[in-house]
Amino acid sequence: MKHLLTLTLIQLVLVCSAFSQGILDNLQIGGNFQSDSYYYLRDSTIESAEAKEKLLSNNYLFLTLSTNNISFDLRFESYQNPILGYDPRFQGTGIAYRSISYKNDWLGITAGNFYEQFGSGMVLRGYEERNLGLDNSLDGVRISVEPFKGLNFKGLIGKQRFFWSQSKSIIRGLDANVELSSIFPNLFNSLTFVIGGSVVSRYQADLDSKYRLPENVLAFSIRVDISTSWLTFSTEFAHKYNDPTYRNKFTYNDGNGINTDISIFTSGFSLLLGFHRYDNMEFRTDREAKGLELQLNYLPSLTKQHIYSLPAFYAASTQANGEIGFKGEVNYTIPSKTLIKDEFETNIAFGFSRINSIDTQRIDDFTYKSKFFGIGPELFYRDYYIELRRKLSHQLELKLAYIDIIYNKDVMENEGSPLYGKVKSKTLATEFTYSFNKTHTLRIELQHMWSKNDSTVASDDKKNGNWFAFLAEHSIAPHWYFSLIDQWNYGNANKQYQVHYLKFLVTYIHQTTRISLGFGREAGGIVCLGGVCRFVPISYGFSLSVTTSF
Amino acid sequence: MKRILIIFFVCLLFWKCDRITPPYLENPNANDTNKYTQKILLEEYTGFRCGNCPEATEIAHNLKERYPDNLILLSVHSGGYARPTTAHPYDFRTPIGDELDNFFGCSKAGNPNGMVNRVGFPNKTHILREGQWESVIQELLKRKPKLNLKLSTSFNPANRTITATVEIKFLEASLPNYHLCLYLAEDSVVQYQRDDRKTPPDIENYVHNNVLRDGLTPTWGIQISDSSLPAGTTIVKQVNYTIPDGKDWRIPKLKVIAFVHDKDNIFEILQVDESYISP
Numbered sequence A: 001m002k003h004l005l006t007l008t009l010i011q012l013v014l015v016c017s018a019f020s021q022g023i024l025d026n027l028q029i030g031g032n033f034q035s036d037s038y039y040y041l042r043d044s045t046i047e048s049a050e051a052k053e054k055l056l057s058n059n060y061l062f063l064t065l066s067t068n069n070i071s072f073d074l075r076f077e078s079y080q081n082p083i084l085g086y087d088p089r090f091q092g093t094g095i096a097y098r099s100i101s102y103k104n105d106w107l108g109i110t111a112g113n114f115y116e117q118f119g120s121g122m123v124l125r126g127y128e129e130r131n132l133g134l135d136n137s138l139d140g141v142r143i144s145v146e147p148f149k150g151l152n153f154k155g156l157i158g159k160q161r162f163f164w165s166q167s168k169s170i171i172r173g174l175d176a177n178v179e180l181s182s183i184f185p186n187l188f189n190s191l192t193f194v195i196g197g198s199v200v201s202r203y204q205a206d207l208d209s210k211y212r213l214p215e216n217v218l219a220f221s222i223r224v225d226i227s228t229s230w231l232t233f234s235t236e237f238a239h240k241y242n243d244p245t246y247r248n249k250f251t252y253n254d255g256n257g258i259n260t261d262i263s264i265f266t267s268g269f270s271l272l273l274g275f276h277r278y279d280n281m282e283f284r285t286d287r288e289a290k291g292l293e294l295q296l297n298y299l300p301s302l303t304k305q306h307i308y309s310l311p312a313f314y315a316a317s318t319q320a321n322g323e324i325g326f327k328g329e330v331n332y333t334i335p336s337k338t339l340i341k342d343e344f345e346t347n348i349a350f351g352f353s354r355i356n357s358i359d360t361q362r363i364d365d366f367t368y369k370s371k372f373f374g375i376g377p378e379l380f381y382r383d384y385y386i387e388l389r390r391k392l393s394h395q396l397e398l399k400l401a402y403i404d405i406i407y408n409k410d411v412m413e414n415e416g417s418p419l420y421g422k423v424k425s426k427t428l429a430t431e432f433t434y435s436f437n438k439t440h441t442l443r444i445e446l447q448h449m450w451s452k453n454d455s456t457v458a459s460d461d462k463k464n465g466n467w468f469a470f471l472a473e474h475s476i477a478p479h480w481y482f483s484l485i486d487q488w489n490y491g492n493a494n495k496q497y498q499v500h501y502l503k504f505l506v507t508y509i510h511q512t513t514r515i516s517l518g519f520g521r522e523a524g525g526i527v528c529l530g531g532v533c534r535f536v537p538i539s540y541g542f543s544l545s546v547t548t549s550f
Numbered sequence B: 001m002k003r004i005l006i007i008f009f010v011c012l013l014f015w016k017c018d019r020i021t022p023p024y025l026e027n028p029n030a031n032d033t034n035k036y037t038q039k040i041l042l043e044e045y046t047g048f049r050c051g052n053c054p055e056a057t058e059i060a061h062n063l064k065e066r067y068p069d070n071l072i073l074l075s076v077h078s079g080g081y082a083r084p085t086t087a088h089p090y091d092f093r094t095p096i097g098d099e100l101d102n103f104f105g106c107s108k109a110g111n112p113n114g115m116v117n118r119v120g121f122p123n124k125t126h127i128l129r130e131g132q133w134e135s136v137i138q139e140l141l142k143r144k145p146k147l148n149l150k151l152s153t154s155f156n157p158a159n160r161t162i163t164a165t166v167e168i169k170f171l172e173a174s175l176p177n178y179h180l181c182l183y184l185a186e187d188s189v190v191q192y193q194r195d196d197r198k199t200p201p202d203i204e205n206y207v208h209n210n211v212l213r214d215g216l217t218p219t220w221g222i223q224i225s226d227s228s229l230p231a232g233t234t235i236v237k238q239v240n241y242t243i244p245d246g247k248d249w250r251i252p253k254l255k256v257i258a259f260v261h262d263k264d265n266i267f268e269i270l271q272v273d274e275s276y277i278s279p
Helices: A002-025 A409-413 B002-013 B053-066 B095-104 B130-141
Strands: A028-040 A055-067 A070-079 A092-103 A107-114 A138-145 A151-162 A170-179 A192-203 A216-227 A231-240 A255-266 A269-279 A322-334 A346-362 A368-391 A396-408 A422-435 A440-453 A467-476 A480-488 A500-510 A513-522 A525-529 A532-536 A539-549 B040-046 B071-077 B113-116 B147-156 B161-170 B178-186 B189-194 B202-208 B211-215 B234-242 B254-262 B269-276
Touching (some): A107 A151, A269 A346, A269 A368, A322 A368, B040 B053, B040 B130, B053 B130, B053 B189, B071 B095, B071 B178, B071 B269, B095 B211, B113 B130, B147 B254, B161 B178, B161 B254, B178 B234
Antiparallel strands (some): A028 A055, A055 A070, A070 A092, A092 A107, A107 A138, A170 A192, A192 A216, A216 A231, A231 A255, A396 A422, A422 A440, A440 A467, A467 A480, A480 A500, A513 A539, A525 A532, B040 B113, B147 B161, B178 B211, B178 B254
16 A cells, blocks of 8 residues: 555656646746836926935836746836836835736636737726836736637726725626638638727726716727728727716716727828717726726827927827817828939828817706717817928938927816916927948937917916927947937026926947936926826936846 | 627626616705815915015905805914014914914915915925915815815803814715814904005005914814724814903904814815804
8 A cells, every 4th residue: 555655656746747847848937127216306496306215216027937828927016116207106015917827729818917908998908008107907817719710709807906906896898809801811802801899897886975876887899990901991989888987077978989090001102090089988997086097998099299309298198088189191202313313212291180179068067968070169289290301311311390289288287277278389300310330320309399378377387488409319339329418498488497408318228138327307297108198297316227128 | 600699799788887867966855965065275374574465365365256165265474574573563473373384384485375275295385376376276176075064153252262163074084194173363454564566565554364363273183083984974073262361353353264184194184164253
């Protein structure tokens, strides 16, 4: 008996080790690390933000272990304490994300934290955007099934991350994606034709003593994507049932949204057109949430994200409670030897966009009427721009841009209350890139912005009037970058704020590691990515950023 | 394929969605008791020797006219501009006002200025110029009140005692650091004030309103409860105060200002109410 037991034990150990051998042979470890620190100094001229701790630091380490069909993901985060401009509630250290996933040809299962997006995200998008201090991961279970190629189902249930805890509500979601052109290839030829639909439901108990609130709020969306060799068309329509929240001032209207993009392209030419309308389409995992807290959906933005730093002060943030807008952009490449008899092409881009309020009419304290294609009287944002890019020689490239923006600062930064008024700005920007040889490149950027606020209320707006900006960047490939940036608000109505925001930056890159050290003033303001924005304070000091992946 | 689609649509049927039809309020017929107003305290830091202060005071009064149901004013005379002179020996200063001024650093920042519900403390954005007051008021009016205050007062002329009764209803769960403060203020005090807009700038019979006189409670108030109370709880606090001898305060012009603030945390005033002591 004793021998038999020993034998069984030996057999078991052998099997286990053989099994673990298989797992270990295929084990792969990967990840990345990011550390951002800021040492704050006092600068009374610009009234810079100060931190009692002086040094603040955000750190992230992501690790993924995968073997055969199983993977294990983990993200460690440490904010000691959060850099100014990030929500102070991030303060702390811990494992913010952990999950185990299994995946084979037709089935995928994730338990723990996960990110997910249904369609363009209009009813559900859990994502991380560190530059915004945003992490909307869900914690729960997700299952995806692909019974055959072209057909995909996803189902999930979970709670959303809220700093170091979770939302009060539970989210349930279901998504179907049907790639008709894969299922019926003969029917569609070279056309890609995809349809999809999603349903998302939120449960949050009604503990409110004032309002009768829906505990289960449902939203659904349908979408179509078509693409050929010269055209892409995508549209999504979303509807959300009554969801009275703090942000929509407890309105009982249903919400809806539509987002459509068309692009047509041939060689050297492209045309992009876009339209969207959102009405009461903010969807969060808590009725009381505000700011960047607990956003469950993402409403695609319409406007171009201007790359030059001065017009970027006035970037449109999507007004989920109601906006209607359209955009257009034409890109054209003038072939070489057309304008000037040399071998270089000229790229021209022209675009415009306009966003207004939607046309609504109050019925009572709780509901309103809105015309679907009605354009409201209030302008939120308008821009048009012309950009030109051309090589002048093999060493020198020139870029020119003119950007004209009207930005409703009250709507974008003050929840619509009159304070700043609208900002009308016109920017002329030029950029030269000169390559001395294969290693040395110099980039010079000059911008001037004429800007005016039409505010009627006296406000202490620190950024207004005309600006001038200068940037010089010398790169020594492949390792070094040296930059000098100056933004000068010489036309500020308040003489005290007519200051230079001057900054130096040195960056060293080696393989996958990037180290960047900066010193100087930051003009602050709002930082927007895809129409989602966060406020960054005016600051002065040293910054150190390290990123690496392995 | 067919089977999968059937399963998918059956799943959809189980999806729950609640539709709310009118009435939208839990208790629509209840005499408006469910509608609580967020009231806001504008503490103006001033001094009778401060030549720019009357203009700020006018702005405060205009705001009071614009937000009559929401705004409550209090003038705190403290700092260098409130120090009496031989020519004008009347002393508006109070120990309570000086303690607040030292703590929040208002007069050091240069009079006139003010705090709106003390928002922005401790991030050093609490001291606001008169031009900034309205935007913060507008911002605060968008918020749902965390609690409601109902202040009633009575005065016994025999022993010169004021009795203030405050009913506090928590609309959200409370925190143990919530403190109740009761201050006494007087209207229509006719005294000297400098006004640099006038030539000469000396106004001998300027009417000072909302002048902080004393506290019925200590400066930082009294603790409401040593534990967190759930939403819906109502608590009643009563405070008696005897007007000290030798004060020239006129009873019909005296009023009590009651507020609850988040002591030792961000010191923000969460709700406020006022009441004259004699009907």
